[in-house]
Amino acid sequence: MRLGTVIGRVTLSQTVPALVGARWLIVSPFTREHFPGGTQSGTPGPAALTKEPSLIVYDDLGGTTGQTIGFVEGREAAAPFEAPTPVDAINAALVDEIFHSPLQ
């Protein structure tokens, strides 16, 4: 799981049948620099935008813009689905608090 900030949402009018009605978030993934380096709750604010490409993340937990989420990438993202589903990243946790204390 990686952490990221939700920066928007996507809706799809035409999709493959397995993904009809799905909710999608646009997520800017955290790099090391985006971790708070202390204790903080919820959202790191606008500085949290990354240079890394943003991801489209399947969401069934109800994430909203500005929130920090934990998302899983790769084959495991499709594990929660019954039928084979083309999903690359899934929202696995809505983050309440991050406790982070880097060594250097």
Add this chain to the structure above:
Amino acid sequence: MLVARVEGNVVATRKHPSLEGWRLVICQPINQTGAAEGVPQVAIDAYGAGMHQRVVISSDGSAARKTVGDEKSPARWMVVGIVDEKQ
């Protein structure tokens, strides 16, 4: 598998049911010299790894699903051991 340093943990109330009760630790992969390399991963931890301890994390989703006991879990990274010493 990667050697990583534990740099914190994450609290999430709303999460995939399979992650309920699991400790979620922030693991920063490190290189030979102990410097950070790559992006931090949040892993499930069954061993109670302490802050700044070195751990080995695995990205084997199949093993992670077995560990949490849910075949439909999106869990992927898990702490598989705590490093005593590295040569």
